[in-house]
Amino acid sequence: MPMPEPHALEALAGRYLRVRAQTQRLAEPLSAEDACVQSMPDASPAKWHLAHTTWFFETFVLAAHVAGYEAFEPSFRMLFNSYYQQVGERHPRARRGMLTRPSLQQVQAYRDAVDERVLALLESMARGTRKRPEACRAVGDLVALGLQHEQQHQELLLTDAKHLLSCHPLWPAYMPAYAPPYAPAHMQPEDCAAAPDDAAPALSWLPVARGLHDIGHAGQGFAFDNEMPRHAVFLHGAEIASRPVSNREVLAFVRGGGYEQPQWWLAEGWDWREAQQLAHPWYWRKAGPAADAAWQEFSLHGAMPLDAARPVAHLSYYEADAYARWAGARLPTEAEWEAAMAPHWRHEPVDGEEGRYAASLHPRTMVDEAGEVQAGQVWEWTQSSYAAYPGFRVAEGAVGEYNGKFMVNQYVLRGGSCLTPAGHARATYRNFFPATARWQMTGLRLARDAH
């Protein structure tokens, strides 16, 4: 293995500062009250996200690699451990909202202290790469993983805040308008305003050739263990839509009675829909009591008219699958998705971009995007169960609990969403959620067998 270069650790320190600062910026629109409440067991309070991402660096980097390290506060090891059995005791997930102590201010002090220590460690490692190359590589890899982990929590912080605010009767905005420092320089504030009720971009079908395809990550850039190893899969030939399904298309499903017709639904999905009495996607509501009242949807910018052209979001796997059947199509497999979409992927990581979001905090119509193939506004359900790739190996130690142990009863989603930090997702990226999950920015792209 090559020896880590000092400048690589210096670059990592710069990236560390940018990612950590971005988390702070995302938490700023939330009050201390907002940041403490847990609106449902799946969602975590913002304060917990701020502390847990810090806990990750303290536990896996500082405690493991600084001789004689003294914890910032020993009880945090248990309070902010999410699911790492090998680290020890954990506070129950569903009771994270009960953590009124430590205060948000104390959590900020925890972040500052850990930042200072991580940066000091990286600096000392950069000076000693020749003496201790193995330790330097280990620390560099763990800090890189911790930053990817923090970016995952940045998206969760937003989806969890969205759920929390949606529980308020006034549907308050997380941020009234899309504004710097969240927006890249070329974006204008009106991009977040309700767009005109245009048609979604025309849909075309991309061919997926019958035969062997290589999928999965290979090469130098960062990837999670669940994206590896790259391997061959045989595909029978398919076509995949050039864009995700739009609100207009799902509105036709709603108006056509799709939520009341069991023939479109998986048996388990129908039972779930019946139990929940669902009649439309989450965060949709009628603007008034009249039958012909306009539809609205809740966004991080507050209530807005349902924009027919935007990609539909917040569907469960069951709803996505039912819609696809109603539309005479099906969900793609993850291998079909990757084979079709990888050549069109335009979201490769760009160093220095961690501090911004790709577009808006609500899915955009993408009509102004160059090229015909559109992705990256909503995570797209695939019909593939989340499972290990052939040859998958779990990393040693507690950090090996990151992905592998969740490979049961979940489905893979591909593509990334408008809430995914810039440069975080890849064409090989495998997100995963249970079939009932709807609070994430989840939509779908249709596929069909080749003629």
Ligand SMILES: [Fe+2]
């Ligand atoms: Fe985590």
